[in-house]
Amino acid sequence: MTNFHHTDRVQAVVFDWAGTIVDFGSRAPMGAFVQLFKDFGIDITIAQARGPMGAAKWDHIHALCSLPEVAAQWERKYGKPVATSDIDHLYEVFTPMNARVVGDFADFIPGALDVVARLRADGIKIGSTTGYNRPIMDVLQPIAAKAGYAPDNIVCAGDLAAGRPSPLMMYRCFADLGVWPASTVVKVDDTGVGIAEGLNAGCWTVGVAISGNANGLSLPEWQALPPAEQAAVRSSATRQLQQAGAHFVIDSVADLPPVIAQINEHLHKQELPARAA
Numbered sequence: 041m042t043n044f045h046h047t048d049r050v051q052a053v054v055f056d057w058a059g060t061i062v063d064f065g066s067r068a069p070m071g072a073f074v075q076l077f078k079d080f081g082i083d084i085t086i087a088q089a090r091g092p093m094g095a096a097k098w099d100h101i102h103a104l105c106s107l108p109e110v111a112a113q114w115e116r117k118y119g120k121p122v123a124t125s126d127i128d129h130l131y132e133v134f135t136p137m138n139a140r141v142v143g144d145f146a147d148f149i150p151g152a153l154d155v156v157a158r159l160r161a162d163g164i165k166i167g168s169t170t171g172y173n174r175p176i177m178d179v180l181q182p183i184a185a186k187a188g189y190a191p192d193n194i195v196c197a198g199d200l201a202a203g204r205p206s207p208l209m210m211y212r213c214f215a216d217l218g219v220w221p222a223s224t225v226v227k228v229d230d231t232g233v234g235i236a237e238g239l240n241a242g243c244w245t246v247g248v249a250i251s252g253n254a255n256g257l258s259l260p261e262w263q264a265l266p267p268a269e270q271a272a273v274r275s276s277a278t279r280q281l282q283q284a285g286a287h288f289v290i291d292s293v294a295d296l297p298p299v300i301a302q303i304n305e306h307l308h309k310q311e312l313p314a315r316a317a
Contacts, residue, residue: 049304051224053159053296054167054213054238055191056094057177058145059230059252060293061152061168062184065262066093066230066253068145069171072138073104076130082113086256093253094171094231095204096197097138098131105130139179142172146183149251150259151294153188158297166191167213167225169237173198192217205236210243223312226303228293230254232284239285244303244313247281251292254280287313 059066073089084104092103104110105122114122156166168191170177177196184190193216195209202208210227214220227238227245230252238245249255254277255262265273278289288299306312 047221047224048308050164050226050300051219052165052167052217053226053228054169054210056229056234057168057170057172060228060248061189062148063145064149064251064259065255065257067258068142069093069138072134072141076134076137081117082110084110090253090256094233096171097134097173099203101130101134102127135173135175139176142176142180143183146180149292155293155296156189165217165219167193167217169195169209169213171197204233205240207237207241210237210241232280235281235284235286245286246299247286247289248292249274249277249281249289
């Protein structure tokens, strides 16, 4: 049997989905959250909807309901505080709502497929974790596969006892892919909670600043920005991911290969990734 347990080079890269591999700007979940609360008579802003992005969707809804302004609206409208049963109901409504639109935002981040092919050619396994649950991924996965992206595994929110920022989904990736130690695995994500997932698992972490939630613009919207505005957005998004603890921050997965080379240099020197603070 081939031995995959090298300690001096990257063995696997685990990608997030929306905002990292597909859906430039991570717009599918954002719009669904805004519409969900609107349908229940509650107004939330796009910024509020994006705040907990990357978390499991039940957790995301819980976080939104915990915002003082959202909780106050709910109590005014329904005459009682938000209860766990209300969050359960919101989640039940959200899942098919997000599933209906996720296919409309399934375009690949430019360069993503080329990078994945390059990683595979170098003998690196491709894993994935996501804040999407299985019913949503049951829609997105075949669309991505038909277009050429089929990671070696998919771990969804709800598959395990806890989602992000816990390391459990990453641990499942280690087991599914047959790779260890954690220092030879790289987590690539566009959200702080996704970076935390990788840090808590003992992995190298790479944040993608422009293609994901921290930017939030579609590709044409991003390309239309004047250079000075692009620089300001990049600076803000990069700072968010650095503050989350990302070891590296790049614009998108298209910029990943040089980072993998740097990580391989660290591993060759037996330098391990810093753990979460």
